Amino acid sequence: MLIVACVKQVPDTTQVKVDPETGTLIREGVPFIMNPYDTHALEESLRLKDKYGFRVAVISMGPPNAEVTLRKTLALGADEAILLSDRVFGGADTLATSMVLTGAIKKLAEKEELGIVMCGRQTIDGDTAQVGPGIATRLGCSQLTLVDRIEEVDIKAKTIKVRRKLEGRHEVVSAPLPAMIAVLREINSPRYPSVPMRLEAEDTSIVLWDNKVMQMDEATIGLQGSATQVRKIFSPERAKGEILGGEADKPEDSAKLLITRMIEKDLLSL
Amino acid sequence: MTATVTAFIIVLILAIAFFAYSCYQRFGLVLKGKPDNRFNAIGKRLWNMLFYAFGQRRVVKKPFGINHFVLFWAFMILLISNTEFLLNGLAPDTISFSLLPDGAYFTLALIFDIMSLLALIAVVLAIIRRFTFPPPYTEAKSRDAFVILGLVAGLMIAFFGMNACEIAAGTDRAGVWMPVANWVASWLPSGAAGLDTGAQVCWWFHAIILLAFLNYLPYSKHMHVLTSIPNCFFKALEKVKTQPREEFKKGNTFGVGEVENFTWKGLFDSYSCTECGRCSDACPATFTGKPLQPRLFIHDIKMNLLKNADKDGHKELPLIGGEGEGSVKEEVIWECTTCGACMEVCPVFIEHVPRIVDMRRHLVETKAKFPEELLLLFENMEQRSNPWGIAPAERTKWAADLDVKPFEAGKTEYLFYVGCAGALDARNRHTTISLAKIFDKAGISWGTLGRDEMCCGDSLRRLGNEYVFEKMAQANIKMFAEKGVKKIITQCPHCFSTLKNDYRQYGVELEVVHHTEFINQLIREGRLKLKSDTDLGKIIYHDSCYLGRYNGIYEAPRHVIASATGSAPLEMERSRDNGFCCGAGGGRMWMEEKEGSLINVARVEEALKKEPDTVCVACPYCMTMFDDGLKDKEASDKVRVLDLAEIVANALPDE
Ligand code: SF4
Ligand code: SF4
Numbered sequence: 001m002l003i004v005a006c007v008k009q010v011p012d013t014t015q016v017k018v019d020p021e022t023g024t025l026i027r028e029g030v031p032f033i034m035n036p037y038d039t040h041a042l043e044e045s046l047r048l049k050d051k052y053g054f055r056v057a058v059i060s061m062g063p064p065n066a067e068v069t070l071r072k073t074l075a076l077g078a079d080e081a082i083l084l085s086d087r088v089f090g091g092a093d094t095l096a097t098s099m100v101l102t103g104a105i106k107k108l109a110e111k112e113e114l115g116i117v118m119c120g121r122q123t124i125d126g127d128t129a130q131v132g133p134g135i136a137t138r139l140g141c142s143q144l145t146l147v148d149r150i151e152e153v154d155i156k157a158k159t160i161k162v163r164r165k166l167e168g169r170h171e172v173v174s175a176p177l178p179a180m181i182a183v184l185r186e187i188n189s190p191r192y193p194s195v196p197m198r199l200e201a202e203d204t205s206i207v208l209w210d211n212k213v214m215q216m217d218e219a220t221i222g223l224q225g226s227a228t229q230v231r232k233i234f235s236p237e238r239a240k241g242e243i244l245g246g247e248a249d250k251p252e253d254s255a256k257l258l259i260t261r262m263i264e265k266d267l268l269s270l
Numbered sequence: 271m272t273a274t275v276t277a278f279i280i281v282l283i284l285a286i287a288f289f290a291y292s293c294y295q296r297f298g299l300v301l302k303g304k305p306d307n308r309f310n311a312i313g314k315r316l317w318n319m320l321f322y323a324f325g326q327r328r329v330v331k332k333p334f335g336i337n338h339f340v341l342f343w344a345f346m347i348l349l350i351s352n353t354e355f356l357l358n359g360l361a362p363d364t365i366s367f368s369l370l371p372d373g374a375y376f377t378l379a380l381i382f383d384i385m386s387l388l389a390l391i392a393v394v395l396a397i398i399r400r401f402t403f404p405p406p407y408t409e410a411k412s413r414d415a416f417v418i419l420g421l422v423a424g425l426m427i428a429f430f431g432m433n434a435c436e437i438a439a440g441t442d443r444a445g446v447w448m449p450v451a452n453w454v455a456s457w458l459p460s461g462a463a464g465l466d467t468g469a470q471v472c473w474w475f476h477a478i479i480l481l482a483f484l485n486y487l488p489y490s491k492h493m494h495v496l497t498s499i500p501n502c503f504f505k506a507l508e509k510v511k512t513q514p515r516e517e518f519k520k521g522n523t524f525g526v527g528e529v530e531n532f533t534w535k536g537l538f539d540s541y542s543c544t545e546c547g548r549c550s551d552a553c554p555a556t557f558t559g560k561p562l563q564p565r566l567f568i569h570d571i572k573m574n575l576l577k578n579a580d581k582d583g584h585k586e587l588p589l590i591g592g593e594g595e596g597s598v599k600e601e602v603i604w605e606c607t608t609c610g611a612c613m614e615v616c617p618v619f620i621e622h623v624p625r626i627v628d629m630r631r632h633l634v635e636t637k638a639k640f641p642e643e644l645l646l647l648f649e650n651m652e653q654r655s656n657p658w659g660i661a662p663a664e665r666t667k668w669a670a671d672l673d674v675k676p677f678e679a680g681k682t683e684y685l686f687y688v689g690c691a692g693a694l695d696a697r698n699r700h701t702t703i704s705l706a707k708i709f710d711k712a713g714i715s716w717g718t719l720g721r722d723e724m725c726c727g728d729s730l731r732r733l734g735n736e737y738v739f740e741k742m743a744q745a746n747i748k749m750f751a752e753k754g755v756k757k758i759i760t761q762c763p764h765c766f767s768t769l770k771n772d773y774r775q776y777g778v779e780l781e782v783v784h785h786t787e788f789i790n791q792l793i794r795e796g797r798l799k800l801k802s803d804t805d806l807g808k809i810i811y812h813d814s815c816y817l818g819r820y821n822g823i824y825e826a827p828r829h830v831i832a833s834a835t836g837s838a839p840l841e842m843e844r845s846r847d848n849g850f851c852c853g854a855g856g857g858r859m860w861m862e863e864k865e866g867s868l869i870n871v872a873r874v875e876e877a878l879k880k881e882p883d884t885v886c887v888a889c890p891y892c893m894t895m896f897d898d899g900l901k902d903k904e905a906s907d908k909v910r911v912l913d914l915a916e917i918v919a920n921a922l923p924d925e
Contacts, residue, residue, distance in 0.1 A: 012653065012654070012661075014661050015654075015661040015662065015663065017663075031653065031654075033653055189642065189645065190645075191638060192634075192638040192640075192645055192648060193638065194635060194636055194637065194638040195518065195524045195635040195636065195737045196520070196524070196636065198737065199518060199519070199520045200520065203520070
């Protein structure tokens, strides 16, 4: 049975700045990393592989240089890595992205029974958390989001039991396979690639699927297939802060000042 | 041929055959190790052997070492007498010193007699010591030790007995020239009938003990009698023994997870250990009650080799993580700060640190198994080229209010390699700023790489993540070449040692200087004038391991302190080559210290004994460790920590 782990290569957002004049992201010289949430999705897939013997295929939609990230997934233990890359996939929003990913998953499912689609909760560049659910909708499979623990998988009965982390409570649910699971970062701590695995991965070729292979309707993918358009990106205005309690001030005075300010701004529920 | 000679020939052949067999067994195992060329620079090696083995240079550094010195030399000299003894046993009528002319024979007789007495005294002292003030971290009262000491004492007693009987019987003409034997003889009835038999009995005792001793050696800790002299010959020639690079090719093994993956020298080291315990006595991990004891670590390597001797392929006892003697616990491997104190004191130049790092390499590279704190460190290093994972753009933050120029080939002389801590750690940025001021004051042409600077990779290398270290080293070397960097000043001793010593393995010779030496040179050349009345109270200097033991820089910082304050710094009990680590080296900076007490606190306590007002450090890690340690001891309001550069910046004359 197959697990498809979806990963995305994202710019290291801690290093991205917004150009104050044009309002666009300055991406130049910013290194790319595997979306941190996806590293947990991959790890969970690999753990299920170790435990139940799944085969893990990783797919990623992105530019050719996303190969670096896919190679890393191989070094970590994925069995196969497929890059979905074509100019016509470009400019996609979450809807169009989930179309392409779903297309790829369906293609993989033709050859092997699909068990789980594993996604990270969200990406750190878009932060929408929509692609995973989008895939589940398009595939018409079970949708389990905010998962922080996989309780068990019953391969024979084709069910999965997971724990979801909701506000102030947990919820344990079962669902039939195939299921799309979107994981939280708490679910596990990712492994580190061994050198033999890295060397092996360096020599493995990454499979490329462009639209010739995928045969998607161009109206449903890329910029054309996107339901949303970005009008402007800007950093929100923020009022300048004030630092209380400089070294010269006595802590007592600083504390008094702080309370006064909080009352002024009505921050205390008195 | 007399019956005695025949009997002796048989005994001798049996003894030698068994000894040869033992050696074949034991040393055959050493040859299973990986290659390591220790046969270069023969002249230098012979000198090392003379100086350190025959000169016993390191042995005598401890007062009781004198006793070993005496025993060693008595042994060496008596080797001549014992060789004669054995040959004489084979051919009594043709080989004997007594056939020499009187002068020569009497001289030899006198020397051997005195040496035997000295050896006997040394043995007795050694026994007394084991009961009264045993050396720390040894098994002072082990059976092994007493067997050997007993055999040596027996040998001497038999020697005296034999000679005394002959003197009393009037069959040895060197009587008065053997004062000890002669004195013993004076207790025997001269010319009595049993004396011949007495001499015979003593002779046989002597022969049997000698051969028993020889045959016991390979099976005891006294194997070092056979191996320590060659081990000094094979000692590392460079001051810093950085272990070789690894070749990252499919099918290779990475690091050492099985004893045979050590080099033959690594295995031979384990045979050479005298179990003197000096390494453990110097070790900060041992001192603070952690399971790591370098002596036991080396011993476990030896035991693992021996216990797995017959098991080709399938090893019954794993080298790492097994139970009991002969297996090293994982936490032991991670506790080392790579401070090098063990290697500095080891009288026979055993290389502990490379062995420990070899095993870390195995854990990290082959097993991907390490303390969890390190996962974040490794990711940060690989991703952002600094241990904290801070965005590289922050590297220039310290220079916000300064006019710092970028390094430009042809225009700038020195690259100031700020280092991750110097650029990104709030406290250590002050050191960086001080250095910038000093350089400007002295009119140095310097520049930085700004946000393009990358981590040197020190922690990764010491932690055994050679694969990522190699990538970082290569990236740095490429950048240095592209930017035309030749001369580098570093703020951090770890950057210093890595760029200088480790990068050499990649075929680059960079002229790297640490700020302590650089400032010292500026002062000497008169390019930097200091007010010598800086009021920082009593200053105590803490030696950074990577500056001191790794690179021999002890005097420069002390001179600088003297120039900046007008007086020499206070010294801690353990200083210079005997200095005690702050606890942060070897990647320990990024790890939790779970076992035992805290190393940095131990060091702070040692410093506080001298009641300083200021602790002077020359390393950003030491800075952090002392800062934390002083807080721990609630002493940070009384004692401050300053980097040497800050002290100097403080002493710069106002315009
Ligand atoms: S290098 Fe330092 S910490 Fe490591 S074993 Fe030797 S003395 Fe102990
Ligand atoms: S390793 Fe060296 S210092 Fe340590 S016990 Fe053995 S001989 Fe002594």
